[in-house]
Amino acid sequence: MAKVKVRIPAPLQKITQNKQEVTCEAVNIKELIKDLEKQFPGIKARLLDENGKIRRFINFYVNDEDIRFLKHDETSLSEGAEVSIIPAIAGGCYGFD
Amino acid sequence: MALTNEQIERYSRQIILPNVGGKGQDKILKAKALIIGTGGLGAPCGFYLAAAGVGKIGLVDSDKVELNNLQRQILHITADIGLPKTESGKKRLAALNPEVEVITYPIRLDSTNIMEIIKDYDVVVDGSDNFPTRYLVNDACVITKKPLIHAGIFRYDGQAMAILPGQGPCYRCLFPEPPPIGAVPSCQEGGILGAVAGVLGVLQANEVLKFILGIGEMLVGRLLIFNALDSTFRIVKVPRDKDCLVCSEHPQISKLIDYQEFCSLKVKKDCYIKKIA
Numbered sequence: 001m002a003k004v005k006v007r008i009p010a011p012l013q014k015i016t017q018n019k020q021e022v023t024c025e026a027v028n029i030k031e032l033i034k035d036l037e038k039q040f041p042g043i044k045a046r047l048l049d050e051n052g053k054i055r056r057f058i059n060f061y062v063n064d065e066d067i068r069f070l071k072h073d074e075t076s077l078s079e080g081a082e083v084s085i086i087p088a089i090a091g092g093c094y095g096f097d
Numbered sequence: 098m099a100l101t102n103e104q105i106e107r108y109s110r111q112i113i114l115p116n117v118g119g120k121g122q123d124k125i126l127k128a129k130a131l132i133i134g135t136g137g138l139g140a141p142c143g144f145y146l147a148a149a150g151v152g153k154i155g156l157v158d159s160d161k162v163e164l165n166n167l168q169r170q171i172l173h174i175t176a177d178i179g180l181p182k183t184e185s186g187k188k189r190l191a192a193l194n195p196e197v198e199v200i201t202y203p204i205r206l207d208s209t210n211i212m213e214i215i216k217d218y219d220v221v222v223d224g225s226d227n228f229p230t231r232y233l234v235n236d237a238c239v240i241t242k243k244p245l246i247h248a249g250i251f252r253y254d255g256q257a258m259a260i261l262p263g264q265g266p267c268y269r270c271l272f273p274e275p276p277p278i279g280a281v282p283s284c285q286e287g288g289i290l291g292a293v294a295g296v297l298g299v300l301q302a303n304e305v306l307k308f309i310l311g312i313g314e315m316l317v318g319r320l321l322i323f324n325a326l327d328s329t330f331r332i333v334k335v336p337r338d339k340d341c342l343v344c345s346e347h348p349q350i351s352k353l354i355d356y357q358e359f360c361s362l363k364v365k366k367d368c369y370i371k372k373i374a
């Protein structure tokens with residue numbers, strides 16, 4: 001288990017009680033999303049589609065690397081890593097409410 | 098082309114810069130930039146490009162100036178309310194720098210008109226406020242190999258990236274597809290601080306000028322993320338996606354797509370405008 005910081009984008013901060021940074025413990029991104037859901041119920045449905053895949057307009061970065069070019073949600077996390085969730089944005093629209 | 102005395106005086110503070118000089122100024126004066134959207138991003142971007150002397154600036158916007166625009170869209174002033182934004186934008190840029198040729202396109206871009214418009218320009222600035230336009234502009238620029246400077250804003254966040262088709266990733270390499278219609282129950286009115294839009298719009302102008310001058314390292318393959326509350330800039334890597342729908346070696350998209358506007362706020366706004374029209 002690695003303790004990591006997770007940056008939450010503005011439209012999801014409603015779910016994280018207005019926190020723009022939260023802490024998770026997880027071995028990889030898949031587990032991190034589970035931990036996020038445990039702490040902030042409802043967040044998973046914003047991040048994943050109905051097939052459980054990360055939505056195509058949302059990226060996860062471990063430090064400065066996009067996990068789509070690593071091992072997707074199997075990308076492992078090391079202690080102290082910084083995870084950023086970055087959605088596409090367009091003038092008031094984030095693609096999820 | 099020799100610079101006139103007036104030009105030397107007007108642009109002196111940038112002509113004296115290392116790597117600019119009279120030669121660089123000449124490049125700027127000959128450059129043609131298209132700005133899509135004259136809102137929170139396009140307005141400050143347009144101002145700085147006109148001030149720098151970019152020879153030809155195209156302004157694309159189908160909206161009219163509204164009072165609630167003025168908090169951030171600094172190309173437009175109170176007396177312009179009701180005017181097409183391209184008109185007030187042209188007036189303001191011409192007042193700042195009469196040398197600049199400003200071309201107006203008071204239309205909404207779609208797959209039938211975008212190619213004809215972008216072909217006259219060296220570089221495109223995306224200051225649009227909706228996903229359909231964003232993806233349309235990206236695809237059109239990739240297909241025609243036109244440099245594109247992207248930026249997006251939401252509340253206290255901003256993103257910026259430069260796209261040089263053939264040399265680096267495109268917007269679809271970063272976000273393959275827009276949110277699907279139906280998957281999005283509603284959008285939230287994000288709100289934006291005018292100064293945050295200004296930061297991103299000015300970053301776009303900076304990328305355009307670097308491109309014209311051929312100096313520095315553009316934001317190619319890098320997404321710049323601005324957090325206004327922390328006053329931090331971060332950069333994440335954007336690799337080229339070998340399966341990119343539009344810029345890979347085997348693109349699945351070869352024709353432009355007109356995505357439907359899925360944002361319920363904008364749809365509602367359109368209805369509202371129709372009602373009062």
Ligand SMILES: [Zn+2]
Binds near residue numbers: 267269341342344
């Ligand atoms: Zn691409």
